[in-house]
Amino acid sequence: MGDASPVGGRGDSDGRSAAAPDSTTGLPRTLAEKVDLLFRTVHPAKGGEYSYEHVAKAIRDRGGPSISGSYLWLLRKGERDNPTLRHLEALAGFFGVPPGYFFDDDLSDSVQDQLALLALLRDGDVRKVALRTSGLSRESLQALGEMVDRVRKLEGLPVDPELGEGPPHP
Amino acid sequence: MGDASPVGGRGDSDGRSAAAPDSTTGLPRTLAEKVDLLFRTVHPAKGGEYSYEHVAKAIRDRGGPSISGSYLWLLRKGERDNPTLRHLEALAGFFGVPPGYFFDDDLSDSVQDQLALLALLRDGDVRKVALRTSGLSRESLQALGEMVDRVRKLEGLPVDPELGEGPPHP
DNA sequence: ACACGCCGTCCACGTCAGTTGACGTCTGGA
C-alpha cells in the first residue's frame, strides 16, 4: 500500500440529504444548505431575498454562463446536487463568495462566519461601527473590544468568547 | 439597472481555448492547463507521472465518486472542460490542492467588490469588534460609534463619511 | 521474433445535469 495517492487519505462524507431543515443559523453541510444560506443572507439593497430569475438573469448579464431560475430552485431544494464548474463559478461570483465555499473543507466555515457577519451588518447600526473601525491601530481596536465587552456586560449579554480565528491556509 | 447584483459587475473573461500548447512558461489559465500542471508536478514516489487509470482507481478507492481514466485524459487534453462538483472535489483531494485551484482567479476578480468589505473584517481585530457589537442596544451602538470616531481622529484618520449608509454599489 | 502487459488515444453510446414550459398562488391596481 502507500503509493495510491500523494496525499494522506481522508474518508469522505456522503451527506446527500435534501434541503435545510433545521439549520436556521447552524452550519450548512450539504450543498443545498449552502445555497440556501446564500439566498437567505445576501439580499438586495432593499427588500427580501433575490428571486431565482433575478439571480439567473444577473449571472447571464455578467457574462457568465446560461443558467435558469428553475435550476437555482432545484439546487436550493436539494433535488440537484452536482453542478458544473461554470455554474459554481457563476454562483460564487454573484453572491460574492470564493468558489471553494461550495466544497467540503475548512474554507466554507470561515466564509460562513463572514456571512453571519454580513447578516449582522445589514441590520443597521452594527455596520456603522464595524466599517469605521477599519484602519485603526491594533491597540485602539483592542481597547475598543474591551469597551464593547464592558457594555455587553452592562446590558446583560454574554461576553461571547468564541467565533474563531481565520486559519492561514497553504 | 442598478440592483442587478450584490457585487459590482465586470466584463467577460470567456477564454475557452483548447489545451495547453505553449504555456509552459507562465501560469495555467484554462482548466486543461491546470490539470496538466497537476499531472506534470505531482509524481508518485518513484518514476514518472501518474497514469490516468491509476489516478482514477485511487480516487475510487478513497471513497470518491466514480471516474474513468478516459475522462481524465479528456480533461487534460481540453476536450472536456466543465466537470461537476464531485469530480472537482475528487481531483483536488487526490492531488492535494484546494478545490478553488480549478477556478478563475481566486479572490481578485469581481468577487472583490463585495468581498472587499469582508476582507477588512477578516483581518483579525476589526472582525472581533464587529461581531461583539451584535445584540447591543441602539444607544450603546451609537455611543460606541462616537467613541470610534474619537479614536479615529486621534489617529489622524478621516471620520469617513462614506461607506456607512445607502446602497452598497453604483 | 513472439507474446504479454501497460499505457495513451479516441470514438460511440448512456446517463444525468440543466432547460423549457405549464400550472397555481399572491399581490397590487383599475
Added chain:
DNA sequence: TCCAGACGTCAACTGACGTGGACGGCGTGT
C-alpha cells in the same frame, strides 16, 4: 371583483458530461 404581472413549484425533455471499449505503440521477459 377581475385582470396583469411576478414568483415558486414541478414534470418532461434535450444535450453535454462522463463511460466503456477498441486500436496501436512501446517496453520486457522468454
